[in-house]
Amino acid sequence: MTVDADGWLDWTQHAPGIPDKIYTQRNSGELGIAEHSIVGSYQAALNRFMSTARNPDGSYTDAAAASVQFINCKDGTMLQCYSVHDSTWTSGGRIANCGFWSVETEGGPPSNPGEPLTTGQQRNMLRLIEEYKAIYGRMPVLLEHGQIARIYGYAPTACASGRYAVVNQLALEEGLSVTDKELLTALANIVCRNGMRVFRNDYTEKVIDWSKYTKGKDDMYLIAGDDAIEYSKVMGFSFALGLQDARDQISNLGASAPGAGTANIDIDALAITVAKRLEIGLKGNK
Numbered sequence: 001m002t003v004d005a006d007g008w009l010d011w012t013q014h015a016p017g018i019p020d021k022i023y024t025q026r027n028s029g030e031l032g033i034a035e036h037s038i039v040g041s042y043q044a045a046l047n048r049f050m051s052t053a054r055n056p057d058g059s060y061t062d063a064a065a066a067s068v069q070f071i072n073c074k075d076g077t078m079l080q081c082y083s084v085h086d087s088t089w090t091s092g093g094r095i096a097n098c099g100f101w102s103v104e105t106e107g108g109p110p111s112n113p114g115e116p117l118t119t120g121q122q123r124n125m126l127r128l129i130e131e132y133k134a135i136y137g138r139m140p141v142l143l144e145h146g147q148i149a150r151i152y153g154y155a156p157t158a159c160a161s162g163r164y165a166v167v168n169q170l171a172l173e174e175g176l177s178v179t180d181k182e183l184l185t186a187l188a189n190i191v192c193r194n195g196m197r198v199f200r201n202d203y204t205e206k207v208i209d210w211s212k213y214t215k216g217k218d219d220m221y222l223i224a225g226d227d228a229i230e231y232s233k234v235m236g237f238s239f240a241l242g243l244q245d246a247r248d249q250i251s252n253l254g255a256s257a258p259g260a261g262t263a264n265i266d267i268d269a270l271a272i273t274v275a276k277r278l279e280i281g282l283k284g285n286k
Contacts (some may be wrong), residue, residue: 003131007083011127012070017049017081017088020062021067027087031099032141033132034148035168037160039113040122041107049081065089070104070128072105076120076126082089090135091145092154098250100148101132101140107163114161114225129171142168165229170239194230197221 002010038045047069051064059065067088071079082088090102103125108115118124132140143151145159195222200210208228213221223231 001124003084003135007085007133009078009080009084009128012080015046015071015079015081018052018068021049021089023087023094025087025094025098026096026098027069027085029084029099029101029132029136031096032101032143033129034096034100034102035144035160035164036068036102036104036140037107037113037145037163038071038088038104039110041109042071042079042104042157045104045106046071047081057267068102068104069104070101071253072103072117072124074106074118074121074122074123076118078124091148091207092157093152094150096152098153099126100143102130105160105163106123107161113158114163117163117167125167126162126171139172142171162226169229169232196223198223198231204231207231207234216283 004010008014011228019220031214048063049067049170051061053061055061055063067082067253068090069080069082069088071081075080084101087094088102089097090104091097091100097224105117105121105125118219121269129140130140146165149157197216197218199220200215208223208227210221212227213223215221
């Protein structure tokens with residue numbers, strides 16, 4: 001176990017928050033993990049979480065009345081501000097705040113709120129999910145803030161702009177280690193960032209706005225981002241089982257894996273590495 005008796009993880013950087021910015025009710029964690037997104041730097045968000053600004057009646061101002069258990073930074077650092085047993089002011093209301101673990105992930109500027117998670121951020125999420133499974137004996141429900149708001153009738157929000165789609169999909173893959181999922185995350189990032197060439201079909205008419213894309217001379221479309229995820233889900237692809245298809249789709253695009261720190265990565269080599277790790281055969285590389 002990497003969670004101590006007080007609910008602190010031994011691999012996170014502990015940054016204790018304001019003691020009274022939590023509910024008196026203990027966090028049950030039974031609802032899952034609530035996924036949030038920071039627009040801009042984590043430091044700006046941390047300043048808000050650590051603010052002690054108060055109204056004349058002694059209550060915290062609206063800007064200061066916020067706290068979170070985890071802050072997932074771009075550089076791969078995972079800050080833990082409160083115990084997993086503490087109910088922070090994060091997800092819009094008491095039920096969610098007392099039933100979900102809460103994570104804020106550092107993101108892009110207002111012009112790019114859907115910026116993909118870095119490799120380090122994805123690794124942190126996969127590891128956090130494993131911690132949850134170790135404690136509760138089951139896979140957590142993974143919901144972005146906007147989904148939680150709709151379910152519980154809280155104030156609507158676009159947070160977290162679909163940024164967790166890739167890591168959430170990988171978390172659901174059965175029989176894979178965290179290391180395997182990290183390798184698949186790198187490949188999935190390339191697919192989502194650079195696109196996958198697909199045929200338009202009736203199954204995906206309602207999940208993809210095809211007007212955003214132009215049909216090529218081969219009658220195929222190059223789709224990217226969340227659309228690539230949705231297309232894969234509707235068509236029944238698994239990132240693990242569909243690795244060969246993904247490799248075939250992106251092999252000639254040429255790209256670098258986000259957050260990998262290496263430009264012009266050899267996509268074929270990456271796909272082969274992942275395939276060997278998962279004992280999946282690729283054409284010509286059995």
